[in-house]
Amino acid sequence: MPSEETRTATSSTGRARTTTTTAREGGGASTRAWTTRLVVAGIVLSALNLRPAITSLGALLEEVRAALGMSGGVAGLLTSVPPLCFAVFGVMAPRLARRFGPAAVVCAGMVAIAAGLVVRPYVGGTPAFLAASALALAGIAVSNVLMPVIVKRWFPDRVGSMTGLYSMALALGTSSAAAVTVPLAGALGHSWQSGLSVWALLAAVAVLPWLPLLRGRGDGPAAQAPARTGPVGEEAASAREAQAPALRITRSRTAWALAVFFGLQATAAYITMGWMAQIFRDAGVPAGTAGLLLAFTMVLGVPLAFVIPRLATRLPHQGPIVLVIGVCGLAGYAGLYFAPAAGAWAWALLIGIANCAFPLALTMVGMRARTGPGVAQLSAFAQSTGYLISIPGPLLVGVLYQNSGGWGAPLALMTGLMVPQMVVGYLAGRNRTVEDEATP
Numbered sequence: 001m002p003s004e005e006t007r008t009a010t011s012s013t014g015r016a017r018t019t020t021t022t023a024r025e026g027g028g029a030s031t032r033a034w035t036t037r038l039v040v041a042g043i044v045l046s047a048l049n050l051r052p053a054i055t056s057l058g059a060l061l062e063e064v065r066a067a068l069g070m071s072g073g074v075a076g077l078l079t080s081v082p083p084l085c086f087a088v089f090g091v092m093a094p095r096l097a098r099r100f101g102p103a104a105v106v107c108a109g110m111v112a113i114a115a116g117l118v119v120r121p122y123v124g125g126t127p128a129f130l131a132a133s134a135l136a137l138a139g140i141a142v143s144n145v146l147m148p149v150i151v152k153r154w155f156p157d158r159v160g161s162m163t164g165l166y167s168m169a170l171a172l173g174t175s176s177a178a179a180v181t182v183p184l185a186g187a188l189g190h191s192w193q194s195g196l197s198v199w200a201l202l203a204a205v206a207v208l209p210w211l212p213l214l215r216g217r218g219d220g221p222a223a224q225a226p227a228r229t230g231p232v233g234e235e236a237a238s239a240r241e242a243q244a245p246a247l248r249i250t251r252s253r254t255a256w257a258l259a260v261f262f263g264l265q266a267t268a269a270y271i272t273m274g275w276m277a278q279i280f281r282d283a284g285v286p287a288g289t290a291g292l293l294l295a296f297t298m299v300l301g302v303p304l305a306f307v308i309p310r311l312a313t314r315l316p317h318q319g320p321i322v323l324v325i326g327v328c329g330l331a332g333y334a335g336l337y338f339a340p341a342a343g344a345w346a347w348a349l350l351i352g353i354a355n356c357a358f359p360l361a362l363t364m365v366g367m368r369a370r371t372g373p374g375v376a377q378l379s380a381f382a383q384s385t386g387y388l389i390s391i392p393g394p395l396l397v398g399v400l401y402q403n404s405g406g407w408g409a410p411l412a413l414m415t416g417l418m419v420p421q422m423v424v425g426y427l428a429g430r431n432r433t434v435e436d437e438a439t440p
C-alpha cells in the first residue's frame with residue numbers, strides 16, 4: 001500500500017496540475033477575448049474603407065477632370081472602373097486566402113487602399129491616376145470578398161449580427177465620404193488633392209487591428225490565428241477545411257442565382273448613385289435639395305444594413321425579404337415616373353429601402369455555404385460575376401436618357417431589371433448550401 005506521504009504528495013501534485021491547467025485556460029480565454037475584439041475592430045474599420053475611394057472621387061470629379069484634362073469619355077470610363085476592378089481582382093481573393101489566410105489578405109488590402117489613395121492625387125496624369133485608383137480598388141475587391149469569410153470563421157453563430165455590423169459600417173463610410181469630402185477639401189486649403197488623399201489615413205488606421213493576427217502563421221489555412229486563439233476545435237476545423245476539395249461552384253444553381261441577384265442589385269445601386277439626383281433636378285427640384293435626397297437615400301442604408309441581416313438569419317427562407325425590398329423599388333420607380341417632385345422624399349425613402357438588397361446579399365453569401373473555403377469561393381464567384389453584370393447598367397441609362405430626352409425609358413429599364421432581381425433573389429434565399437450542389 002502507498003504510504004500517507006506518497007498519497008499526500010500525489011494529491012498535492014494533482015492539485016498543482018489542476019491549478020496550472022486552470023491558469024492556462026484562464027489565460028487562453030483572456031487571449032481569445034482580446035483577439036476577438038481585435039477582429040471586430042478590424043472588420044468595422046475595414047468596412048469603413050470599402051467605398052470612400054469611390055464616393056470621395058465622385059464628390060470632386062469636376063475638379064479632377066479640370067486638373068487632369070480628362071475628356072467626358074475618360075471620366076465615364078473612370079466611373080466604370082470600380083465594378084470592373086471588383087470583378088477582376090475579386091476572383092483572386094480565395095486563392096490568396098488559402099495561401100496567406102483571410103486576415104493577412106485583408107490587411108494587405110488596407111495597405112493597398114492607403115497607398116493608392118495617398119498617391120493618386122499627386123501622380124500628375126490621367127493614366128497614372130487610373131493606375132493608382134486601380135491599386136486602391138484591388139485592395140477593396142479582395143476585402144469585399146473575404147469579409148463574409150472572416151465573419152463565417154470567427155462568428156459562425158452570429159453571421160447576421162456581424163454582417164449587419166460591417167454592412168452598417170460600409171454604408172456609413174460611403175455616405176460620410178460623399179458628404180464631407182468637399183468640406184474637407186475646402187478646410188485643407190481648397191485643394192482637391194488633399195480632399196482625396198486624406199482618406200488614406202482611415203485606411204492606414206484599418207491596418208493596425210490585423211497586424212497582431214499575423215503572428216505565428218504557417219503557410220496554410222490550418223495555421224491561421226483563429227486556430228490558435230479561437231474556440232476549442234477551431235484548429236481541427238481549419239485542418240478539415242484545408243483538406244476539403246474545392247467546389248465546382250459553377251455547377252451550383254444557388255451560386256448562380258446569388259451571383260445574378262448580386263449583379264442586379266449592384267446595377268440598381270450604381271444607377272441610383274449616379275443618376276437619381278439628376279432625375280430630381282430635371283423634375284424641377286433645386287440642386288441642393290436633390291443632393292439632400294440622394295444623401296437621405298444613402299444614409300438609410302446605415303440602420304437598415306444592421307437590421308436586415310439579423311432578420312434574414314432568423315428566417316429559413318430569405319425570399320420574402322427579397323420580395324418586400326423589390327416591391328419598394330418598384331413603387332419608388334413608379335413614383336419617379338408619375339410624380340418625381342411632388343413625392344420626392346417618399347420615393348427617396350422607398351429606393352433607399354430597395355438599395356438594402358446589398359447587405360441581404362452579403363448575408364446570404366454567409367448562409368449558403370457551410371465552411372470557410374465554401375464561403376470564400378461563393379463570395380468570390382457571386383461578387384465577381386455580379387460586378388461584371390453591373391457594369392453596363394449605368395452606362396445604358398445614360399445612353400437612353402441622352403437619346404430619348406427624358407427619364408421614361410431609363411425608368412422602364414430600371415423597373416424591368418427589378419423583376420428578375422426579385423425572382424433570382426427568391427431562388428437564392430432557399431435553405432440550401434452550395435456544398436450540396438457543387439461538391440465534386
